[in-house]
Amino acid sequence: MEKQPTQAVVELDNVKKRFSSVWGKPRYALKGISFKLNRGEITAFLGPNGAGKTTTKRLIAGYLFPDEGSVRLLGVDPFEQGKQVRTRIGYLPEHNPLYNDLQVIDALQFAAGAKGLRGKQARKAIQEAVESCKLGDLLKQTVGNLSKGTRQRIGLGQAMLGNPEVLLLDEPTNGLDPNQIKDIHLLIRKLACRRTVLLSTHQLHPVPELCDRVLVLNQGHLVYNGATSTLLNQSRTRACLVTDQNPETVRAQLSGLGLNLDPSFKQLPGSGFYSYRIHGTWDDHRMAKTVKQWSDLGWHIGGWHLEANPMEHLFTQLTNNEVSAS
Amino acid sequence: MIATLAVAQKEIRHGLNALFFYLIAVVFAAAPAFSLFWNPAPTNVFISNHTSLVGFFQVLPLFLTVFVPALAMRAYGEEHHAGSFELLLTQAGDWPIVLGKFLGSFIILLVGLAATFGLPLLVAQLGDLDWGPVFGGYLGAVLFGAVCLAVCLSAGVFCPNQTSSFVVSLCLLGTLMVLPVPALNIQTRFQNFAEGLVLFPDLGFFIGLTACFLTINRIAIGLRR
Known part of the structure; x- marks a missing residue:
């Protein structure tokens, strides 16, 4: 599908985030990172454990606020003006937390309601998510009884409710078998049309094929920000x-x-x-x-x-x- | 509003899906009845030879201070356990979460209180029951329960698991029950309702205290970020 002209959808400018503890010294999770994510791009977000990837995602999603610097999502501050961007962002956190005692349809209805979707709008969003993530046969199943791959599909379905412009996916293939990983990658590629996707993963093999850009974070610093092809060429x-x-x-x-x-x-x-x-x-x-x-x-x-x-x-x-x- | 209702609906589903809720609801409904029919105290209907629910409403606050923490400990405890709180906060705002959880738990509390309705109906069969104190008592129980719920939910945000949430809530409610200042003591305020006295200052006290703790709940969520 044809991509729209390049336009920054997410902008981080010299963002620092520290976590304080009662007894110890404050620890900087992010030490001044800046980058932009453009419309229609899939960006791989790489880095070792503890590099600050999840913190960055939480800042973009509006769950955390930066101690210094600024985060702009679709032109607004996601922490201060969360209501304006809540339906325009889809977030799949690490470990994909789902409510195990709910049925799949209830979980989707809840997520739609929590995002403020109602009536026809909610039904349409749920139908689109069900079709995209192939959840049609599972709607009456209890979430807790489903396989990890299926749960990931439900998590992605929840994230894409309301047709968000930005998808933040935190290790969506964690713990999946190779076939499930392939399925999820196909799904991400499908969902990525006209959306901005920030995908953190430890699965590096599919990055050249799947992602247009690569961000590499190490110990709170951004150590690479560029096109995947450039990275491969300079390697x-x-x-x-x-x-x-x-x-x-x-x-x-x-x-x-x-x-x-x-x-x-x-x-x-x-x-x-x-x-x-x-x-x-x-x-x-x-x-x-x-x-x-x-x-x-x-x-x-x-x-x-x-x-x-x-x-x-x-x-x-x-x-x-x-x-x-x- | 939609997000608040969605959160409330989920809380009700969670509550009513859990066997635990039915167990504590049975205990909650049965135990105060004990004070009315088997307790040797003068409040026993048979001993006093007087059809009144005074004994029931005397012990009801005590049972509520145990029932409500047991009910409310799951609200945030399960979110923390499942790691879903982060996702919830990015989907719904802080206030919809606070109000939705309160509303959902409050409806379950009302279901629990409704389970005791058999008691006044039974007592009414034994003689002329004065319904004024009964309605007043139930109104007081609803307001008392709302305060307990708001306190427990505020505690739940800070507590990492359900057990600690239950213990901390119990301690906080115990403190509010034994406060030496009658104007601030929730049990003293409740007794007016149990005697059939519905006073605006008492109504304002319970509603204000509930609003106060809901605001604390909202601030507590902000502090977690």
Whole structure:
């Protein structure tokens, strides 16, 4: 579906949030972060546990207020003017809290009512949520008896009631099996049309496919804010090499060059060759030059190519401050 | 308003879905009857040979101070336990949550009080019952229950679980029951109603105190953020 012109829907400007305890020193969960989320974009919100992702979501949802800086959601302060944006935002918190003793239809009706939807408007919103999240056969089921994947669909259904312009999804695939994760990702993609989605997840594999932008938070600082494609392009690459040299020889040679061997090497059956992955900053020219050096040393090279680092490696680099903030 | 009603409806569903509610409702309905028919005190209908509910309304506040915390401890306790309070606060505003929870629990309290209606009807069969004090007593019980509910809900916001909410509520209500200043003592105020005296100052006291604790409840939610 065609996207609308870029327009900031969520704006955080130098936001700081601290949590005080009675005895201890106040702890800053956010140390001055600024970013904008544009209309129609799915943004991955990444970071290690405790980085401040949930706090940021709570600030955008209007559950918390910033100690310093400002949060604007659809042009208003979500904490002070929550009533104006409540129906325009869908929030799925971590662990997806649902009322287990309610039936699915009651849970949806309650969420619609709590958001201030009534009558025809509420019925229409519930019908849309039921259709989008495939809950039609489950309406009379008790929430507590349903599987985790189904509960996630109910949580997403509740979040999208009232056709909100912004969806804040906090680890919606947490604890799901691969099929359920795939289903939820398909659903998010479907829900994302013309909406702004901020998706925090520890599942990094689908990020390049699913998300237009990436925000990476580490220890309360925003360490990356940019397009997913830019992140992947600026990332280091891995070299894949097939040679007859044993791992000890290769490791010794690489350490002399200041490079690391990935522990996932394997021996190719019946050929006497090994397949290695070498971390480092590679390009075709450098790799060709290095391979020539190794050939001159008498190594038999079965082949080589470069591949992009997977998201997990990028995540480690960013959260270990190896890539400069953008 | 819609959000308030949605929250109230959910509270009523939660309350009426729980077996626990029926257990305490039976105890609540049966125990005050004991004071009227089996208690050796002069308030016993058979001992005094006088058809009145004085004995019932003497012990009713005590039972309400146990029944209401048991009823109200779930309102926020379950939200804290399920982690749903955060979501609720982003869906509905602070006041709709406070008023919705109060309204829902208040309706359940009324159901509990209605379970005791058999008692005056039974006593009326034994002789001429003066209905003035009965209506006054029930009006007082409703107002007394509303104050208890507002106090317990305020305590529930701060308490991390249902048990602590129950204990703290019980302590707060106990304090309000034994306050040495009669004008501020909720039991003393209630006794006027039990005697059939519906006075505006008493009405104002109970309504004002309820409003005061509901405001504290709203402030307490703000402090949690």
